[in-house]
Amino acid sequence: MQAIVTRELSKSYTRLGRPLPASLDKLNLAISENEVFGFLGRNGAGKTTSIKLLCNLLRPTAGQAAIFGNDTRLPEARRHVGYLPENPYFYEYLTPRETVDFYGKLEGLNAPARKKEWDRLAEMFNLGGIQNQRVRTFSKGMRQRLGFAVALVGDPPLLILDEPMSGLDPLGRRLFREIILKLRDEKKTIFFSSHVLSDVEQICDRVGILVKGRLMVEGRLDKLLERRVQLVEVILRGVDKTLEDSLIGQCSAVRRSEAGTHFFVTSLDAGNELVRTAMQCGATLVEFNPVRETLEDYFMHSQEAGSP
Numbered sequence: 038m039q040a041i042v043t044r045e046l047s048k049s050y051t052r053l054g055r056p057l058p059a060s061l062d063k064l065n066l067a068i069s070e071n072e073v074f075g076f077l078g079r080n081g082a083g084k085t086t087s088i089k090l091l092c093n094l095l096r097p098t099a100g101q102a103a104i105f106g107n108d109t110r111l112p113e114a115r116r117h118v119g120y121l122p123e124n125p126y127f128y129e130y131l132t133p134r135e136t137v138d139f140y141g142k143l144e145g146l147n148a149p150a151r152k153k154e155w156d157r158l159a160e161m162f163n164l165g166g167i168q169n170q171r172v173r174t175f176s177k178g179m180r181q182r183l184g185f186a187v188a189l190v191g192d193p194p195l196l197i198l199d200e201p202m203s204g205l206d207p208l209g210r211r212l213f214r215e216i217i218l219k220l221r222d223e224k225k226t227i228f229f230s231s232h233v234l235s236d237v238e239q240i241c242d243r244v245g246i247l248v249k250g251r252l253m254v255e256g257r258l259d260k261l262l263e264r265r266v267q268l269v270e271v272i273l274r275g276v277d278k279t280l281e282d283s284l285i286g287q288c289s290a291v292r293r294s295e296a297g298t299h300f301f302v303t304s305l306d307a308g309n310e311l312v313r314t315a316m317q318c319g320a321t322l323v324e325f326n327p328v329r330e331t332l333e334d335y336f337m338h339s340q341e342a343g344s345p
Contacts, residue, residue: 078247125184177204198229269308
């Protein structure tokens with residue numbers, strides 16, 4: 038069974054009786070169980086709109102969405118979901134422990150189960166040291182940790198996270214990455230939006246890229262990024278002035294370091310040819326590094342392709 042399915046899911050608004058450009062235009066997605074799916078796009082692309090539609094916080098203008106086969110408008114669908122909004126809100130006078138206990142009661146957990154849940158989540162998110170502080174004193178990063186913990190109360194099989202890395206320092210981002218991978222190992226499904234593309238690249242199985250409300254790209258990350266070698270860096274030692282001058286014409290750039298002379302060419306074939314010529318002249322190969330397209334590069338190309 039698919040964890041999330043959307044069919045032609047759309048949301049649009051009007052202003053003074055006139056239609057505005059669609060916030061979300063005919064989104065078709067199928068997210069498998071036990072998958073980490075990254076939902077990417079610029080501000081205003083429709084990521085949060087999509088997430089609110091999945092959580093039934095907005096009603097679609099057209100189309101359908103289902104969670105584990107249940108229409109998202111039904112309470113049964115939402116019983117399977119843990120949700121972290123972009124800006125989580127809490128009762129400011131409560132402590133983290135009281136907050137988790139409160140949401141445990143909403144889940145119908147008894148007192149021993151709520152204590153066990155607190156112990157589990159406090160260890161996972163390093164909340165033990167701040168368990169008695171009032172939420173009103175929390176930084177953005179501390180609120181994100183508590184919000185993620187609340188999303189896990191009741192151990193839901195599907196997590197929908199809107200910008201979970203927002204406001205986190207490098208240590209906090211690393212903690213969240215490790216938790217997401219741990220949850221995937223526990224057979225959870227994670228659907229999240231993010232602007233932190235380096236984090237997405239490390240933890241996602243598949244990604245989708247929205248451009249102005251339309252899904253422009255969707256697929257496995259390893260397949261999307263295997264296409265293009267942008268540059269090849271060849272590091273050689275034993276390169277004299279005559280050899281360097283003969284190789285410069287084949288390169289886009291040259292620099293020197295303690296490691297040797299770095300030659301940059303634009304393809305694997307050009308790199309292999311440069312190495313062959315250099316070694317015939319007595320140079321020694323130190324490194325041969327293809328510089329492949331990153332998710333950030335791919336994301337920028339997709340934005341350009343989707344521009345009018």
